Amino acid sequence: MKSASPSLLTYAVIYLIFLYAPILLLPIFAFNDSAIIALPLSGFTFDWFYLLWETEALHQALYNSLTIAIITAVISTILGIFAARASARYDFPAKRGIVGFIMVPLVLPEIIVGVALLVVLVQLGLALSSWTVIIGHVLICTPFSIAILASAFRNLDISLEEASLDLGESQVGTFFRVILPLVTPGIISSLLIAFTISLDEFIIAFFLTGTDVTLPVYIWGQLRFPARLPSVMALGFLMVILSLMLLLTAEYFRRRANRLSGAADTDKGLF
Amino acid sequence: MPSDTTSRDTLISIRNVEKHFGKVTALNGVSVDIREGEFFSLLGPSGCGKTTLLRMISGFEMPSAGDIHIGGEDMSEVPPNLRPTNMVFQSYAIFPHLTVAENVGYGLKKQRLAKAELAARVDEALALVDLDGYGTREPHALSGGQRQRVALARALIMKPKVLLLDEPLSALDKKLREAMQSELRHLQRTVGITFVLVTHDQEEALTMSDRIAVMFDGRISQLDTPEGIYKKPADQRVASFIGVMNFLPAQVTSASDRTLGIDVAALGKLSCPQDDRFAKGDKLKVGIRPEMLTIVYDGEKAEKNSVPAKVADIAYYGDMTYYDVVFGDGSHSASVSMRNTAGRPILPIGAMTRIRWGPESIVLLED
Ligand SMILES: Nc1ncnc2c1ncn2[C@@H]1O[C@H](COP(=O)(O)OP(=O)(O)OP(=O)(O)O)[C@@H](O)[C@H]1O
Ligand SMILES: [Mg+2]
Numbered sequence: 001m002k003s004a005s006p007s008l009l010t011y012a013v014i015y016l017i018f019l020y021a022p023i024l025l026l027p028i029f030a031f032n033d034s035a036i037i038a039l040p041l042s043g044f045t046f047d048w049f050y051l052l053w054e055t056e057a058l059h060q061a062l063y064n065s066l067t068i069a070i071i072t073a074v075i076s077t078i079l080g081i082f083a084a085r086a087s088a089r090y091d092f093p094a095k096r097g098i099v100g101f102i103m104v105p106l107v108l109p110e111i112i113v114g115v116a117l118l119v120v121l122v123q124l125g126l127a128l129s130s131w132t133v134i135i136g137h138v139l140i141c142t143p144f145s146i147a148i149l150a151s152a153f154r155n156l157d158i159s160l161e162e163a164s165l166d167l168g169e170s171q172v173g174t175f176f177r178v179i180l181p182l183v184t185p186g187i188i189s190s191l192l193i194a195f196t197i198s199l200d201e202f203i204i205a206f207f208l209t210g211t212d213v214t215l216p217v218y219i220w221g222q223l224r225f226p227a228r229l230p231s232v233m234a235l236g237f238l239m240v241i242l243s244l245m246l247l248l249t250a251e252y253f254r255r256r257a258n259r260l261s262g263a264a265d266t267d268k269g270l271f
Numbered sequence: 272m273p274s275d276t277t278s279r280d281t282l283i284s285i286r287n288v289e290k291h292f293g294k295v296t297a298l299n300g301v302s303v304d305i306r307e308g309e310f311f312s313l314l315g316p317s318g319c320g321k322t323t324l325l326r327m328i329s330g331f332e333m334p335s336a337g338d339i340h341i342g343g344e345d346m347s348e349v350p351p352n353l354r355p356t357n358m359v360f361q362s363y364a365i366f367p368h369l370t371v372a373e374n375v376g377y378g379l380k381k382q383r384l385a386k387a388e389l390a391a392r393v394d395e396a397l398a399l400v401d402l403d404g405y406g407t408r409e410p411h412a413l414s415g416g417q418r419q420r421v422a423l424a425r426a427l428i429m430k431p432k433v434l435l436l437d438e439p440l441s442a443l444d445k446k447l448r449e450a451m452q453s454e455l456r457h458l459q460r461t462v463g464i465t466f467v468l469v470t471h472d473q474e475e476a477l478t479m480s481d482r483i484a485v486m487f488d489g490r491i492s493q494l495d496t497p498e499g500i501y502k503k504p505a506d507q508r509v510a511s512f513i514g515v516m517n518f519l520p521a522q523v524t525s526a527s528d529r530t531l532g533i534d535v536a537a538l539g540k541l542s543c544p545q546d547d548r549f550a551k552g553d554k555l556k557v558g559i560r561p562e563m564l565t566i567v568y569d570g571e572k573a574e575k576n577s578v579p580a581k582v583a584d585i586a587y588y589g590d591m592t593y594y595d596v597v598f599g600d601g602s603h604s605a606s607v608s609m610r611n612t613a614g615r616p617i618l619p620i621g622a623m624t625r626i627r628w629g630p631e632s633i634v635l636l637e638d
Binding site for chain 1: 350352353356357360361362366367378380381429
């Protein structure tokens with residue numbers, strides 16, 4: 001391997017500092033024994049976490065966020081399974097166009113999605129609630145689910161399904177005994193990713209939430225009160241840890257999915 | 272040696288089957304009867320429709336026209352999972368998330384056997400393919416040859432009427448392939464199930480099969496025993512696909528009720544049994560295998576079926592030597608193979624010699 005040029009290396013280091021320094025500040029001030037976010041540090045404390053524990057409104061926001069994230073994850077994964085299976089196995093007119101269209105929200109600015117949905121929902125006369133947030137989140141999470149699941153389904157060797165039928169198993173039995181076990185890691189990965197995206201998402205939630213605010217919207221509201229800043233830091237720290245754990249688990253399952261279906265592919269000899 | 276299965280009943284009857292994929296014609300009117308208990312091979316070059324025909328027998332493809340009966344029953348409405356056939360896939364299609372034993376027992380699940388009986392059946396099937404004790408292994412920890420055996424055991428445990436094999440040996444190296452060829456042959460005799468093998472390897476088809484269907488462009492060109500196919504190829508394509516064949520141009524000089532007089536450019540006039548494909552004046556090719564031509568050495572007396580020739584090239588194979596020889600005026604050549612027996616010298620390039628042939632080993636082929 002060639003060693004990187006000094007200027008590139010400097011660029012990479014600066015980039016990483018900009019990316020991660022703010023996140024590193026979270027734990028530092030989350031445990032700092034002072035209401036003011038400034039150096040020097042004045043001491044170690046768990047008070048801010050304790051404060052979180054005491055705040056009723058926060059609990060409600062957390063509850064809202066978790067329900068929304070779970071429902072979003074389930075719906076977008078189910079939609080993802082159908083779309084991924086269809087795009088991997090069947091040919092239909094304008095397939096590429098349709099699949100491309102479904103994937104568009106992946107690159108659409110969330111503010112546009114948020115505003116557009118708001119206008120439509122208001123026109124339809126729907127009251128803003130957790131459900132309207134779920135609609136918005138499903139819209140942006142489904143493309144991720146499809147992307148993850150499509151690779152799981154595409155890697156599935158069709159002769160495995162045929163072998164199952166050949167051995168006397170029905171279509172339904174084949175789905176449960178062969179297809180599902182082989183794509184399960186992909187499904188878990190999709191659930192976790194969609195859950196994480198929904199949990200962290202702010203803009204769409206901000207537009208579409210009614211009185212039941214989600215966690216990110218709650219945090220944004222708290223920023224107006226400087227005294228609460230350290231506890232927001234503590235909350236942010238917890239969310240980073242949670243997201244990280246979810247993403248790592250999702251990645252583990254995604255790789256497992258690839259390995260499972262890769263092993264089915266004798267031609268590539270991946271073992 | 273092939274076993275004699277001529278008296279057996281027809282198990283699979285394929286009638287005028289066609290298959291079109293859009294504009295591509297994969298099968299163009301195939302009719303064949305496959306007999307009970309025989310080792311039947313579909314042989315042909317890539318793309319001739321072998322896999323398509325096999326997949327129709329198994330039910331994964333439906334004929335565009337024509338019909339298929341297995342055991343007298345029309346298969347047009349029968350899905351793959353209800354057919355009395357099992358398949359060994361080219362990629363083996365071993366379920367990666369199941370152990371070897373779970374793979375082998377996969378198809379028995381429907382029968383709701385007691386645990387002990389299921390295990391016994393699986394062990395029996397594994398023993399049949401020499402994989403005793405491999406039940407708990409994971410598929411990814413198996414070699415190519417072992418996976419192939421698992422695929423075989425998984426199909427055989429179903430006790431199908433027909434076992435379909437799509438180029439099952441093509442992923443194996445030469446040594447293993449040859450070993451598996453004789454094992455498969457042996458296995459087929461042991462279990463007595465009809466085997467239908469797809470291959471593009473003519474040697475494999477010749478050594479294993481009771482009968483071979485040679486396919487070109489979606490049709491069966493010839494259906495015969497290995498010996499029949501080798502000795503009496505039906506046309507030039509079959510002749511050149513199976514083994515090595517010398518083609519020499521010839522013309523019919525006389526045709527009577529009994530005999531056909533032909534004049535072969537390099538070998539001279541000869542007389543053959545009457546053949547109604549040809550009439551007087553027709554141009555044709557005679558085919559003759561390299562091992563049916565012999566070099567006449569000094570000291571041996573020149574017999575009547577021999578012509579002068581010159582050695583143009585030599586390929587030495589240890590037990591055999593292949594000579595490229597040029598006849599008389601130099602416009603025709605042939606390949607001659609000689610066994611290297613004791614005391615038989617290898618002729619140098621440029622040596623003048625005589626080539627002898629047996630008239631009975633000549634095949635007449637339409638031009
Ligand atoms: N699903 C399909 N869609 C379109 N064309 C197909 C399909 N399956 C096969 N064909 C075409 O039909 C023809 C016969 O294919 P088939 O797979 O039966 O050949 P084969 O004799 O098994 O060849 P090989 O030795 O390469 O496996 C080929 O021209 C192939 O391209
Ligand atoms: Mg094929």
